[in-house]
Amino acid sequence: MKNITILGAGVMGHGAAQLFAQAGKNVRIRARRETSLEKARELITNSLKIMVEKAMLNDQEMEQALARITYTTDLHEAIQNADFILESIPEVLETKLETYEIIESVVSEDTIISSNTSTFPLKELTQNAKHPERFIITHFFNPPQLVPIVEIVKDDNTNEDTINATYDILKEIGKSPVVLKKEITGFIVNRVQVAMLREAFHLMEEGVATAEDIDTAMKGSMGFKWAFCGPMESQDLAGLQTTEAMVGNIMQDLSNTREVPSFLKEMVDNDQLGIRTNEGFYNYDDNGENAIHTRDDHFLDLLKLLQQQ
Numbered sequence: 001m002k003n004i005t006i007l008g009a010g011v012m013g014h015g016a017a018q019l020f021a022q023a024g025k026n027v028r029i030r031a032r033r034e035t036s037l038e039k040a041r042e043l044i045t046n047s048l049k050i051m052v053e054k055a056m057l058n059d060q061e062m063e064q065a066l067a068r069i070t071y072t073t074d075l076h077e078a079i080q081n082a083d084f085i086l087e088s089i090p091e092v093l094e095t096k097l098e099t100y101e102i103i104e105s106v107v108s109e110d111t112i113i114s115s116n117t118s119t120f121p122l123k124e125l126t127q128n129a130k131h132p133e134r135f136i137i138t139h140f141f142n143p144p145q146l147v148p149i150v151e152i153v154k155d156d157n158t159n160e161d162t163i164n165a166t167y168d169i170l171k172e173i174g175k176s177p178v179v180l181k182k183e184i185t186g187f188i189v190n191r192v193q194v195a196m197l198r199e200a201f202h203l204m205e206e207g208v209a210t211a212e213d214i215d216t217a218m219k220g221s222m223g224f225k226w227a228f229c230g231p232m233e234s235q236d237l238a239g240l241q242t243t244e245a246m247v248g249n250i251m252q253d254l255s256n257t258r259e260v261p262s263f264l265k266e267m268v269d270n271d272q273l274g275i276r277t278n279e280g281f282y283n284y285d286d287n288g289e290n291a292i293h294t295r296d297d298h299f300l301d302l303l304k305l306l307q308q309q
């Protein structure tokens with residue numbers, strides 16, 4: 001597969017475009033506004049520059065990757081002759097369904113349509129599809145150009161060819177796909193992440209810890225361990241009798257709320273959206289430019305270590 005289309009040029013779309021372009025693919029990226037495309041071009045350039053600074057790419061490879069990306073606001077132009085489409089537009093089911101309807105009216109039956117959804121099961125995404133067999137979920141993690149894993153989610157309708165071709169292209173661009181055995185809302189990682197966030201939010205609401213305390217505690221403990229020793233491996237190394245005691249003593253005391261915390265709703269209502277508005281759990285004055293640079297600098301060091309394994 002050579003022609004890749006990325007729909008949406010936001011947090012995920014621009015990184016995915018960069019990733020496919022670095023792997024030699026012809027990439028078209030589509031956003032509704034020129035300003036979003038300009039921002040995406042700037043973010044991609046900055047991300048490639050950090051890779052050059054860290055000698056993971058040379059100047060020529062950076063220029064070649066940039067030259068492989070075409071930017072457009074025209075949806076029809078973006079999807080024409082695409083082999084593989086990665087939909088990375090907002091997590092709003094109606095918006096995704098409307099977009100799939102347009103895509104299916106334009107592209108050939110061979111085009112694979114994948115979604116970067118963080119939550120929706122494939123059944124919901126394909127409820128109106130003419131050809132559900134060529135739909136699949138490829139859940140990349142932020143930043144997609146650096147995080148190694150992609151969750152692949154299929155359902156009973158998904159064609160084996162779609163699964164195999166998706167798996168192969170993800171391997172080809174350097175990712176390690178994990179194929180879920182059956183579909184479930186939120187897949188593996190976001191279910192575990194949300195379970196963890198539920199408890200972290202509870203600790204904040206109870207006044208046990210601040211957002212900063214939680215980040216410090218998690219980065220220096222589970223964050224330190226998990227890149228090389230997963231949560232299940234860690235239990236074997238600890239001794240499962242201790243795991244049993246820990247789970248038994250703590251589980252009964254954990255938050256079991258099914259509600260989004262009110263403080264989070266208030267933050268969103270007050271436009272405290274994180275780097276997008278310079279205000280979130282922390283404050284920023286540059287729309288997160290420094291935070292992204294520092295994050296990517298560290299992630300590239302970690303990626304180098306993982307690639308040596």
Ligand SMILES: NC(=O)C1=CN([C@@H]2O[C@H](COP(=O)(O)OP(=O)(O)OC[C@H]3O[C@@H](n4cnc5c(N)ncnc54)[C@H](O)[C@@H]3O)[C@@H](O)[C@H]2O)C=CC1
Nearest residue numbers: 008009010011012013031088089090091116117118140142
């Ligand atoms: N932000 C994250 O960390 C992650 C997000 N995802 C998923 O990726 C998808 C995209 O998320 P983000 O990149 O964070 O979103 P975003 O809001 O940063 O970017 C969305 C893009 O879609 C465009 N867009 C907005 N409304 C649209 C519409 N009605 N039709 C077509 N395009 C429209 C926007 O202009 C923008 O280019 C979502 O499904 C999200 O759940 C997956 C993994 C991580």
Ligand SMILES: O=C(O)[C@@H](O)C(=O)[C@H](O)[C@@H](O)CO
Nearest residue numbers: 117118140141142189190193
């Ligand atoms: O961390 C990620 O990239 C993923 O778990 C996601 O899908 C989420 O949307 C996440 O970024 C929001 O916390």
